[in-house]
Amino acid sequence: MKILFGMDKIYDDWKNDNQDAYGKECFKFAEDWAELMEKEIDKDNDIKKVLKEKALETRMQATNYRLCTEYMFAVASNILVNCWEYGKYLDEFNKTM
Secondary structure (H helix, E strand, O other), X not given: OOEOOOOHHHHHHHHHOOOOHHHHHHHHHHHHHHHHHHHHHHHHOOHHHHHHHXXXXXXXXXXXXXXXXXXXXXXXXXXXXXXXXXXXXXXXXXXXX
16 A cells, blocks of 8 residues: 555554554555555556546455445545545545445
8 A cells, every 4th residue: 555655654653553453454454445446546547537437346355355334444435535645536536426
């Protein structure tokens, strides 16, 4: 997962503060989802198009058959919006859903 420039420490602190089972799953889901989207972005390089076409598909792949509640999705989205290199684009996409 590509962390937004200058957010490394904030991300690491946030992740370290959430080491219970649910917190770990939220961060694991966010990281897996971001990495799947990054692969698609690397192929196409049109971030908005990739999110429009692949965000939901990659979200399902990122759950990897784990229980993923709507709250976990909201937490993972928040993590990505605030700390991921492409978070501002995900935020725009989320507002259209």
